[in-house]
Amino acid sequence: MQQSIFTVRSNICLAKGVYEMVLGGNGKSVTAPGQFINIKLDGFFLRRPISVCDWSDDSITIIYKVVGKGTEYMAKLEAGAELDVLTGLGNGYDMSKSGETALLIGGGAGVPPLYGLAKRLIAEGKKVKVILGFNTADEVFYEENFKAIGAETYVTTVDGSHGIKGFVTNAFEAAGGYDHTYSCGPEPMLKAVYNASETSGQYSFEERMGCGFGACMGCSCKTKYGNKRICKDGPVLIKEEIIW
Amino acid sequence: MVKTATNLCGIEMSNPVIPASGTFGYGYEFAELYDINCLGTFSFKGTTKDPRFGNPTPRIAECPAGMINAVGLQNPGVEKVISEELPKLAKCFSKPVMANVSGFSVEDYAYTCEKLDKCEQVGWLEVNVSCPNVHGGGMSFGTSPEAAAQVTKAVKAVTTKPVIIKLSPNVTDIVSIAKACEEAGADGISLINTLLGMRIDLKTKKPVIANKMGGFSGSAIFPVAVRMVYQVYEAVNIPIVGMGGVSSAEDVIEMMLAGASAVQVGAANLIDPFVCRDIVNNLPEVMKKYGITDLKEIIGGAH
Known part of the structure; x- marks a missing residue:
């Protein structure tokens, strides 16, 4: 820090x-x-x-x-x-776990961190597929930015006003195979990704924070590997440790 | 050359600045940022007999000039604190540390204090009878003179190190509780813990914090803390550790003028992780500005 x-x-x-x-x-x-x-x-x-x-x-x-x-x-x-x-x-995403093809899934304000990740995975020669979920066409951002760096990009909107109609999980079929997922978004979206994906993955969580650097225990959560602070031990948790 | 040293219950401190319990973990997180040996000491995360996860989240709400927390004494329990946290701390902090203890029964307090009292690193026991965020314990011991005295006696009976009782401001008469602790053998009093507070989210129309209420801290409570330290100083003859909204060297001096022998800094650490180091560094200059040559001489100076 x-x-x-x-x-x-x-x-x-x-x-x-x-x-x-x-x-x-x-x-x-x-x-x-x-x-x-x-x-x-x-x-x-x-x-x-x-x-x-x-x-x-x-x-x-x-x-x-x-x-x-x-x-x-x-x-x-x-x-x-x-x-x-x-x-x-925070810990951030572990890029070494991506495999050859990574599927990145972001919902709304959860999209931004996936851009920096996609850029770096692509620079390492990995194939990156991205699903960006929004409520409506007015809210869509960074679709072109992801495309410009060479990510295979799918957009979903809940109302169908842009891209595939529905939630991020509705684009899984179109996106096809992958080795590992990286996701960030509201908790219901993370849970849907968790259930829909068949591979290992990393999930970035959000919580109200006090300090943001591990001192106050304001953002603690329980995991299968013990109590963790979202700000310091997270925000990224791996699939195996998550307790919903 | 000004003198910043102070003495708390017989232990000499190079300066009066103490990060408050719950805002500084067990120290080593901050030791990555700066050499924490510059501090007078620090009060480590409130420790209980058994491990605790604490309350559900959200645990934090923002307020104008402050914040509410309802962490609920998350800690690994006294055994692990002694076997894991204190050895880690020993690598980065060589001064006596203040052990902060909470409990849910008089026996709990005595059990945890007795264990920590035996740790060489521990200089003082700060007994928290004022946590507003746990049910069936914590603050309930600090809201009556009888209960506070009972905890004090039980802890004193099984310990050798100075026992400082940390009091709640959420009472009608803090002075009577401080006096009861002194009569029961307390070596010092620390005050104030957080003020019970609440925020409601206008969008959800429900309390922001899962626990509904929590402890309000931050600069907004500073005047309340100064007033209570002033009142308690008039009534007791044991040293006082003043805290509540302290965020600058000026605040430290004001607290000492009210009657504090040492001063804790709480919520400010969460906003600025370097604030305690900066206060320590700024103290000599601010002392000079106000014509103070020896901090010990100003304790209770406003009376």
């Missing part, structure tokens, strides 16, 4: 209520896709934990959904604004 000041480079609306923010600063403390950062915002007591979408040595890209006052405040930040950020939080 590292604490440092980042400068907002850009902050744009990608889809209904969804923003992409590029932060300039030390990106080297991000060590794995699926990690998150914790941002201090003026006037708010707790930091805001947001998953890392992508990163480079001198930048971190995050995508966040406006769900409350903190993210509303973030949406108003302009280029040049400075933010106190804790980086390198």
Whole structure:
């Protein structure tokens, strides 16, 4: 974990209520896709934990959904604004378990961390298939970005207004074979993926956090391998250890 | 050269700054970030006789200038704390540590304290009779002078190290409880634990926290804590550890003026993991600014 000041480079609306923010600063403390950062915002007591979408040595890209006052405040930040950020939080996805073909499944605000993962798996020569699930066409983002890096991309919308109608699991048939899954999204989606997939997999969970770095036990969960802190021992859990 | 040292129940500390229980784990998470030997000491995660998972999540809710937690004393139990956590801590912290203990019966408290009292690393026992987040224990011992005295006596009977009783602010008269603890043999009093609080989510129209209520902490409670430390200082002759919303060197000094011999920092650690180190580093400069040369001399200075 590292604490440092980042400068907002850009902050744009990608889809209904969804923003992409590029932060300039030390990106080297991000060590794995699926990690998150914790941002201090003026006037708010707790930091805001947001998953890392992508990163480079001198930048971190995050995508966040406006769900409350903190993210509303973030949406108003302009280029040049400075933010106190804790980086390198959480375990992230283990890329070594991907096999030759990885199936990445993201739902809504769970899509972003899969982008950084897809990019790095493809760079390692792996085949990447991605299923992105949204409620409706207005909410779809990053479909083109995934395609541009060479991921075989499927989009589902619950109302059928874009891509395959239904939930992410409705695209499993179209996506075909795979060796390992990586998923991130709301818990009902993770559970559906867990039940629909036949391989090993990694699941990124969300929980209300206090500190985000393992000190307060605010986000604990029970697993088959003992109690874990979503912020420090997670957010990524492996399929075998999950207790629903 | 200003003097930042203080003395708590006969143990000399290089400075009065103590990360509060439940915000600092068993220390080693923070030792990855900085050398935690710069701290006066720290109070480790509340430990109970048996292992506890604690409450269901969500356990955290945000508030203006503070937060509510209802963790519910998650800890691996005293045996594992002694066999696993303390040896890990020994590698990164060489000072006496404050052992924070909770229980669900008088016997529980005595059992856990007796075990920890035998650990060389433990300097003080901080007995939490004020956790608002557990049912059938915790705070119920800290809301009556009789029950608090009973726990104090039971712990004192089986221990040799200084026993500090951590009191709840969720009472009508904290002074009478502090006095009862002193009469029962307590070596010190620490206060305040969190204030019982609640938030309701307007979208779900239900409490944010699964436990419904939780302990409110953070800068918002600082004035309440200062007032209670001030009141208790007037009534007892044993040292006080002041806490509640402390987040700066200025707050530490204010707490000491109210009557604290040492000062704990809680919720602030969760926002800024370096805050205790920074407070320790800032203390000399802030002391100079206010014409203070020796911290020991200002304890209770506001009276």
